[in-house]
Amino acid sequence: MTELTPYLCVSDCEIAVDWYVESLGAVVVYPPIVMPDGRTGHVELAVDGARWMMSDEFVELGVMAPDPSRGAAVTLHLTVTDVDALCRQVVAGGVELDRGPEDSPPAGRVAVFRDPFGHRWFLNQPAPEDVGAGA
CATH class of the missing domain: 3.30.720.120 (Signal recognition particle alu RNA binding heterodimer, srp9/1)
Structure with missing residues (x-):
């Protein structure tokens, strides 16, 4: 594996x-x-x-x-079941969202943020029709 x-x-x-x-x-x-x-x-x-x-x-x-003044060289892609709920938690944790949450076909519901430690995260909630398809 x-x-x-x-x-x-x-x-x-x-x-x-x-x-x-x-x-x-x-x-x-x-x-x-x-x-x-x-x-x-x-x-x-x-x-x-x-x-x-x-x-x-x-x-x-x-x-x-990471040096936040240089931008992000890597983005961490995290698939979740509820992008909106996680975004509320992230914002409550003191972070501004760079993008979303928003629908972005065909990816599903997405959002992007940078955590307080300089790491960029891309959250993805697959579209309902993609959930069982291994997306």
Whole structure:
């Protein structure tokens, strides 16, 4: 089996975990490994089984959080059952939406936002006719 799992870097992993849990409904599926210097070296989260890994910055290893002034090099695409509800949570978490929520045939209902840690997310709620088709 081949699998691709994003590994995000954030400037404050402890705060990021709390935000993702509260605003995206994420769950911690692998607890934080805290390094001797207090930085989080690894943690894993998931939203309805969609998993990602995360750590604090380790500049000495070339691991750095995104620079929001440069835009986003990567977008995280998250398929959800209710884009509008998740957007309300994200906005309540202090984020402005870049796009949507809106209907965007044939993709379904979509929205885009940048989280407080510089990562760009594309939310997608497949059109009802596409749900069973593996879209």
